Each structure stands twice: as C-alpha cells, then as structure tokens.
Amino acid sequence: MSSLTSPSSSNAGGRRRLSLLALVTGLAGVAIMALTMTSSLAAFTASITNSINTAAAGTVIMQEQNAAGTVTCLSTDGTGNNVTSNTATCSTINKYGGSTTMVPGQTVSTTITIKNTGTASVAGFTLAPGTCTQSGNVTGSATDLCSKLGVVISQTAGGTTTTVSPASSTLASLATGGALTLAAPVAAGTTITYKFDVTLASSAGNTYQGLAASQPLVWTFTA
Numbered sequence: 001m002s003s004l005t006s007p008s009s010s011n012a013g014g015r016r017r018l019s020l021l022a023l024v025t026g027l028a029g030v031a032i033m034a035l036t037m038t039s040s041l042a043a044f045t046a047s048i049t050n051s052i053n054t055a056a057a058g059t060v061i062m063q064e065q066n067a068a069g070t071v072t073c074l075s076t077d078g079t080g081n082n083v084t085s086n087t088a089t090c091s092t093i094n095k096y097g098g099s100t101t102m103v104p105g106q107t108v109s110t111t112i113t114i115k116n117t118g119t120a121s122v123a124g125f126t127l128a129p130g131t132c133t134q135s136g137n138v139t140g141s142a143t144d145l146c147s148k149l150g151v152v153i154s155q156t157a158g159g160t161t162t163t164v165s166p167a168s169s170t171l172a173s174l175a176t177g178g179a180l181t182l183a184a185p186v187a188a189g190t191t192i193t194y195k196f197d198v199t200l201a202s203s204a205g206n207t208y209q210g211l212a213a214s215q216p217l218v219w220t221f222t223a
Contacts, residue, residue, distance in 0.1 A: 058120025058188075059083060060223045066093050067111040074117070075221075095196040095217060096151075096171075102200040104208075110198075114219060115191040122186035124222035127153070127164070129174040132215040142207035146172040149198055149213055156193040157183035171198075171215050179220075186221065 061083065062075040073090030076083055097108030116122050132146035151174060153165040164180050166173070183192055200208075 058223070059118035060116065060120050060122055060221050061086065061118040062219060062221050063115040063117045064090055064093055064219070065113050065115070067113075095194075096149075096198045096213075096215070102198075104200055104204045105202040107197050107199040110196045111193060112196075113191050113193050116186045116188055116221065119188050120223050121188060122221040122223055123184060124220075125182040125184040125186055125192075126179040126220050126222075127182055128179040128218040128220065129171075129177070130216035130218065132171040132175045132213055134211060134213050136211040138207075138211070139209075140207040142205075142211060144172070145204075145208060145211045145213045146170065146175070146215070148201040148204045148208060150201060151199075152197040153180070154195045154197075155183055156195075157190075171213055175215065 064073045065071065071092050073088065073093060074081070075086050075088050077090070078085065078088035093112055095110050095112060097110060100108045102108060132149075134143065134145045147170050149171045151165060151169050151171055152163060153169075154161055154163045162183075164182060166177060169177070186192065
C-alpha cells in the first residue's frame with residue numbers, strides 16, 4: 001500500500017517554512033538596525049576650530065640722528081617714507097667735523113646715533129667706508145690728505161663702549177679695509193651711539209692748508 005501526503009499536510013509544512021523564513025528575516029533586520037543605531041549614536045567626539053591663523057612680515061628701518069637730535073635721516077627717506085627700496089642718502093649729518101677747519105694735531109669729535117625703528121630684530125650691522133677723495137688747490141706734494149687724517153670710531157651699545165675701527169686708522173686705510181662689523185643683534189627700538197674722532201696729523205705742513213677730504217659711509221642693517 002503506498003503512502004500519500006495529504007494536501008493539507010503539504011500546505012501546513014510550507015506555511016511553517018514561510019513563517020520561519022519571515023521570522024529569521026525579521027530578526028536579521030532588527031539586528032542590522034540595532035548595529036546601525038549603535039554605531040551612529042554611541043560615539044564621543046571633540047573638536048577645535050582655529051578660526052584665526054595669520055602671519056606677518058616685520059620691518060627693518062634705520063634712523064640716524066645728530067647728537068642734539070635736531071637732524072634725522074631715515075632709510076625710507078629716498079622712497080617717500082616707505083620700504084620699497086629702504087635705501088636713502090643722508091647729506092645733513094657730517095661725521096668728520098664738516099665746517100670745522102683743523103690745524104695740525106687738532107682732533108674734531110662728532111657723535112651720532114643709529115636706531116632700529118622697525119618691528120623686526122636686526123641680525124647683522126656693518127659700516128662700509130667708501131673711497132676718500134681730496135679736493136682743493138694742491139701746493140707741492142700735498143696729495144695725500146686722506147692719509148694725514150687719522151680716525152677713531154667707537155660705539156656705545158648697552159652701556160659698553162668699544163672701538164670698532166682698526167688701530168692707527170686713517171681715512172685712506174678705512175677705504176681699503178672693508179666693512180666694519182658693528183654691534184648686533186639690534187632689537188627693534190634699540191639705539192646705538194657712535195663717536196668719530198678725526199685728527200689732522202701733526203706732520204701736515206703748510207702745503208696742506210685749505211685742502212679738504214670727503215668719504216662716504218654706508219650703514220647697513222641685515223635681518
């Protein structure tokens with residue numbers, strides 16, 4: 001005798017399988033939803049936003065004044081008081097005595113100040129003497145006035161005074177000796193005092209009368 005499965009039994013089994021599948025699918029969905037909610041909700045965070053981050057370039061500006069503070073020259077004078085080239089020529093402060101006419105053995109002293117009026121510190125500071133030239137009517141062999149004018153240059157920085165020119169310097173030897181290294185660093189707002197003692201040699205005879213010497217000096221800040 002063969003065994004037959006009734007339609008009702010077959011349908012019941014199918015319904016059970018469908019119910020089991022629906023249950024499993026439902027549970028899987030709940031699990032995925034739980035994981036998703038856990039990952040999105042269960043997190044601690046912290047952050048900082050820097051809203052202002054800026055950079056700025058400083059300035060290096062040189063100021064020269066006479067001892068009385070009545071005459072001022074700035075490195076920006078040649079460019080309409082801006083730092084386009086920051087190089088100027090000052091013809092109003094004479095370091096070698098100017099109109100003072102010396103006799104043999106006489107010394108003329110001149111004091112000036114150099115100040116960093118910019119906002120940045122200066123790492124290097126030099127003074128470069130140029131070529132000394134003689135003018136006036138030469139009598140006899142008096143063509144070496146630049147060698148007859150001795151010079152001593154001293155600086156006072158931070159209360160300490162030192163000599164920056166080589167020993168036994170003349171205007172002629174300064175011109176060939178290269179740039180002089182001066183006090184550095186020079187912080188913004190710092191003032192340094194310089195004194196120039198110029199002496200006409202005692203050996204200068206009558207043939208040196210009425211002669212004059214001129215020498216350019218170039219001060220340079222390097223940041």
